[in-house]
Amino acid sequence: MKSVAASTILGIGHYVPSKVVTNDDLAKLMTTSDEWIVQRTGIKERRYIEHSGIGASDLAVPATKMALEHAGLTEKDIDAIIFATLSPDHNFPGSGCFLGHKLGIGGVPALDVRNQCSGFLYGLSIADAWVRAGMYENVLLVGAEVHSTGIELNDRGRDVAVLFGDGAGAAIIGAAKDSNQGLKAIELHADGVGAKDLWLEAPASAYDPRLTPEMLVEGKHFPAMNGKQVFRWATEKMPEVSKKVLEEAKLAASDVDLFVPHQANLRINQMVGAKLGIPEAKTVANIEKYGNTTAATIPLGLSEAWREGRCRRGSNVLMAAFGSGFTWGAAVLTL
Numbered sequence: 189m190k191s192v193a194a195s196t197i198l199g200i201g202h203y204v205p206s207k208v209v210t211n212d213d214l215a216k217l218m219t220t221s222d223e224w225i226v227q228r229t230g231i232k233e234r235r236y237i238e239h240s241g242i243g244a245s246d247l248a249v250p251a252t253k254m255a256l257e258h259a260g261l262t263e264k265d266i267d268a269i270i271f272a273t274l275s276p277d278h279n280f281p282g283s284g285c286f287l288g289h290k291l292g293i294g295g296v297p298a299l300d301v302r303n304q305c306s307g308f309l310y311g312l313s314i315a316d317a318w319v320r321a322g323m324y325e326n327v328l329l330v331g332a333e334v335h336s337t338g339i340e341l342n343d344r345g346r347d348v349a350v351l352f353g354d355g356a357g358a359a360i361i362g363a364a365k366d367s368n369q370g371l372k373a374i375e376l377h378a379d380g381v382g383a384k385d386l387w388l389e390a391p392a393s394a395y396d397p398r399l400t401p402e403m404l405v406e407g408k409h410f411p412a413m414n415g416k417q418v419f420r421w422a423t424e425k426m427p428e429v430s431k432k433v434l435e436e437a438k439l440a441a442s443d444v445d446l447f448v449p450h451q452a453n454l455r456i457n458q459m460v461g462a463k464l465g466i467p468e469a470k471t472v473a474n475i476e477k478y479g480n481t482t483a484a485t486i487p488l489g490l491s492e493a494w495r496e497g498r499c500r501r502g503s504n505v506l507m508a509a510f511g512s513g514f515t516w517g518a519a520v521l522t523l
């Protein structure tokens with residue numbers, strides 16, 4: 189094994205399904221309105237898979253191909269897969285196994301990361317360690333979600349249902365080419381005190397049987413959220429951890445060329461940006477089009493921003509996330 193000095197993002201890609209679901213579409217299924225959703229969250233529409241039978245690993249395939257092309261690599265160059273998702277194709281095995289098979293790279297190791305909105309950052313820390321240790325040269329890091337089949341599209345589920353959408357992002361993590369490039373700092377956290385403030389209760393190995401008809405009637409197989417509590421924690425923890433990684437990287441907020449926050453709520457990100465002193469012009473905001481795609485939001489946002497010319501090789505990119513667990517983290521990387 190030959191260790192390397194630093195890892196960076198060699199290429200990035202994304203994919204969203206073609207079916208657009210607007211707030212007005214949801215208002216036909218539940219008591220809500222475009223005005224309520226836009227005011228509270230900034231979301232105008234989201235994407236849903238076109239039909240049953242499409243899993244998170246299917247959305248990851250085109251995102252991966254786009255990332256490989258961006259990096260000038262092919263499937264055969266992938267040495268390991270890290271797949272971040274809270275909506276795996278099936279409970280087990282992990283979606284990384286399905287993805288490797290679909291990419292035609294059987295034998296390549298695949299690790300699923302179950303850290304919800306912070307999944308991409310947790311995965312990035314693992315990919316960085318593997319690359320720097322010389323264990324794997326090119327690590328495919330994916331964040332992909334199919335939420336639309338797991339939300340309750342009626343009045344009971346409306347608080348959660350309006351927030352989420354389907355999508356995927358993928359990054360190829362490999363050795364930095366010059367000494368200024370690379371991951372400069374990353375910090376991760378979790379606190380189970382909030383585990384039940386955003387969770388999906390069943391099916392559960394903690395219950396025997398794991399799922400009953402009564403649980404289905406009660407809707408325990410749909411996500412439940414204490415939105416206010418999540419909001420409070422997110423607006424405190426995202427700035428706190430972002431400041432820490434900037435400090436560790438010896439960078440000021442003004443050195444950040446692009447801020448890619450997790451997309452849970454536009455209001456959360458406006459508050460986080462204001463606390464950090466990073467202007468909206470430097471902040472990725474695509475929640476309006478896609479809603480919250482959980483583990484996919486950061487690679488999806490970075491991929492779009494890179495293609496729009498909002499960042500380039502040498503740019504300092506700050507990423508931050510908060511979500512279910514609670515889990516949160518931030519990273520700063522020079523592309």
Ligand code: ACO
Pocket residue numbers: 219220221224225228229304305346347348350386413414415416418419422452453480482510511512
């Ligand atoms: N449409 C209309 N009304 C609604 C809807 C809806 N979709 N959902 C809830 N309401 C109602 C509520 O029932 C409540 O009615 P009441 O006052 O009669 O009881 C009223 O609207 C206000 O509800 P609140 O929960 O107080 O609304 P709030 O201003 O807190 O906004 C929101 C809710 C947008 C969910 C906010 O709390 C939030 O964004 N939280 C964080 C979301 C988040 O970050 N999620 C986690 C990340 S995802 C992950 O990790 C997987």
